[in-house]
Amino acid sequence: MDIDRIKDYLWNNRQRFLDELTQFLRFPSISAQQAHDKDTLACAKWIKDRLAALGLKARLADDSSQPVVLAVAEGRSGRQVAIYGHYDVQPVDPLDQWHTMPFEPVIKDGMIFARGVSDDKGQLYAHVMAVEAILRTGGRLPSTVVFLLEGQEESGGDHLARFLQSDKDIRPEAVMVSDSSMYDQQTPALTYGLRGIVAMELIVKALAKDVHSGTYGGAVANPAIVLSWLLSRCLGPDGRIQIPGIYDDVLPLADWERENIRKLAFDDQGLITQLGAKGLFGEPRYSMLERMWARPTFEINGLISGYTGQGAKTIIPAEACAKISMRLVPDQRPERVQALVRDYLERVCPNTVDLQIHHLHASGPILFDIQHPMMRKAADALRIGFGRQPVFIRCGGSIPVVEQFVQKWQCPVLLMGFGQDSDGAHSPNEHFSIQSLFNGALASAALLLSL
Ligand code: BES
Ligand code: ZN
DSSP states (O other), rough: HHHHHHHHHHHHTTTHHHHHHHHHHSSSOOOGGGGHHHHHHHHHHHHHHHHHHHTOOOEEESSSSOEEEEEEOOOOSSSSEEEEOOOOOOOSGGGOOSSOOOOOOETTEEEESSSSIIIHHHHHHHHHHHHHHHTTOOOOOSSSEEEEEOOOOOTTTOOOHHHHOOOSSOSSSEEEESSSSSSSSOOOOOEEEEOOOEEEEEEEEEOSEEHHEEEEEEEOOHHHHHHHHHTTTOOOSSBBOOOOOTTTOOOOHHHHHHHHHHHOOOOHHHHHHHHHHOOOOOOOOOOSHHHHHOOOOOOEEEEEEOSSSEEEEEESEEEEEEEEEEEEOOOHHHHHHHOOOHHHHHEEEEEESSSEEEEEEEEEEEEEOTTSHHHHHHHHHHHHHHOOOOOOESSSSSSTOOOOHHHHHOOOOOOOOOOOOOGGGTSTTTTEHHHHHHHHHHHHHHHHHHH
């Protein structure tokens, strides 16, 4: 049987695959930092050459230092399937919290430790291994496979969006994406929902410059305090967002989802331990999974104002800035949420200060039909790869390009994550299980052979 040959091939080439992934991980492809442009481009070329060496028609689709990498393996039929992943990674700081160097991969206790190994180089490499295993065991791909790899996912760039706007050749019937998590170490998952996001910057200005807080305190508005008022009026202590109209478009969970979530039996105490949290927070009437998957949020990602150095400095700062983001759920639309936030803040902001609102980036929430035949095939493939029946989950994070895939191709996006939420993506000591890498490759091959 095909799949047994694939399994043997993956196992027999185990060490070489690990060595190659190690090379891929050595590039500090941090797309947010210009100083790493050369490394990011070198990383793009490396993965392009790796796919070309396999016999794929591979090229860089633009001449930037964070290019889209495109590679095509012709299949027997005229049909297509796309595989999306990103080769860029998050910055490494705080570096002093890493036990080993982020770009010197280390294997320990069945895990590979390196920045980007789970998010998303290791996960995307599983698909490269799958395509190689099919081609090298004499199999032919039923559908043409198009790798679409981007180098700007972590920094909100638009190269892939622009590529999609102009391209006319790619028309996949499904897109495979492994940039998310399994349910737990043993249980594979198909993610059928992603939250959307709106990110913005609020700037409150009150004075031409910082001034003495004794001389002028009490007579002029303090922008840091005004900003704190504004922010505290956005979210209640019960976890409910206070912006009028924000819940109007929130779709309640379907009955089957509520039942599914109940069966998944989430471990609240485990989450407290994993995060080193004092306790959990949120809307009382909703379980943890409901809060993380199906409810909108309001978060402050960063706050900047006044003197933050050693000792005291008695000033009224001239301005204050907050970086905020909100996660959106079906059927909230980013444009409407942006307008509601703007209207509310402008209405409640005192006229003794000047409020500026800058929109940074936005993408909409997504929900797929789990009954779609492609979703069923993906679930079967995960069962073959991981030896366990997968569960259907939503996830709290966002993958903005998924919305563009849906708009352009109206096809299902199969979010088959091989990582764990506890892999430390975006955090120190990021890691990825070697077992998941190989199980993921097998699942990918099983799916490719069934499409
Ligand atoms: N891989 C993540 C998305 C993700 C997070 C999936 C958690 C499953 C669980 C992705 O690389 C990411 O971090 N996306 C950003 C997008 C944002 C910058 C627009 C996110 O969710 O913050
Ligand atoms: Zn990612």
